[in-house]
Amino acid sequence: MVRDKCRHLWNKTNLRDGFIVTENCYHCNKTRVYFSYEDAPPKDEYKEGEHYFNYAGSAQSMKFDLECEKCKTIVTFEERMGLMQCAGCDESCHLNILSKICEGQNIWVYAALAYKAGEEIDLSVDKLDVLTSHFTSRLRTPGKKILVVPGSLRKSPHTCRGEMLRDVGMLSLTPET
Numbered sequence: 001m002v003r004d005k006c007r008h009l010w011n012k013t014n015l016r017d018g019f020i021v022t023e024n025c026y027h028c029n030k031t032r033v034y035f036s037y038e039d040a041p042p043k044d045e046y047k048e049g050e051h052y053f054n055y056a057g058s059a060q061s062m063k064f065d066l067e068c069e070k071c072k073t074i075v076t077f078e079e080r081m082g083l084m085q086c087a088g089c090d091e092s093c094h095l096n097i098l099s100k101i102c103e104g105q106n107i108w109v110y111a112a113l114a115y116k117a118g119e120e121i122d123l124s125v126d127k128l129d130v131l132t133s134h135f136t137s138r139l140r141t142p143g144k145k146i147l148v149v150p151g152s153l154r155k156s157p158h159t160c161r162g163e164m165l166r167d168v169g170m171l172s173l174t175p176e177t
């Protein structure tokens with residue numbers, strides 16, 4: 001981070017509305033995920049290389065960057081799509097194991113799903129740290145924490161299906177007590 005002395009307090013900035021669009025190639029089942037800024041998700045089928053991508057679903061979402069209200073450092077999240085919890089898909093799913101261990105410590109574990117050019121990538125440690133700090137700071141339950149970990153800890157994007165928290169829904173994470 002830019003200034004080590006600042007105890008950052010991250011707030012959302014540069015909010016952009018749009019859709020998370022999922023597409024599937026009906027030949028090889030390759031999945032593609034991207035963020036669309038259009039008013040409605042595009043549903044056209046198209047060919048790319050040997051793949052034929054078809055619209056497979058979408059969800060309303062929001063992109064944002066985080067800015068420290070004290071030192072004005074901005075961390076951009078162009079590549080981040082959402083956060084998900086593992087609902088206990090498999091004993092060997094690392095996200096599942098981590099969630100179970102952290103449960104006893106009052107920590108909710110979320111995997112950050114990020115995509116670049118349609119392919120899933122992991123966010124840098126710095127960015128995961130900023131997300132962890134931002135979402136934890138928004139919780140109002142004393143002692144409760146959120147830990148944001150790399151999406152690749154999931155056993156598989158196809159089997160690890162848990163609760164997906166899109167950014168719009170993040171507000172519901174904050175218990176109004």
Ligand SMILES: [Zn+2]
Nearest residue numbers: 006008068071
């Ligand atoms: Zn700061």
Ligand SMILES: [Zn+2]
Nearest residue numbers: 025027028051
């Ligand atoms: Zn294909």
Ligand SMILES: [Zn+2]
Nearest residue numbers: 086089093160
């Ligand atoms: Zn899982």
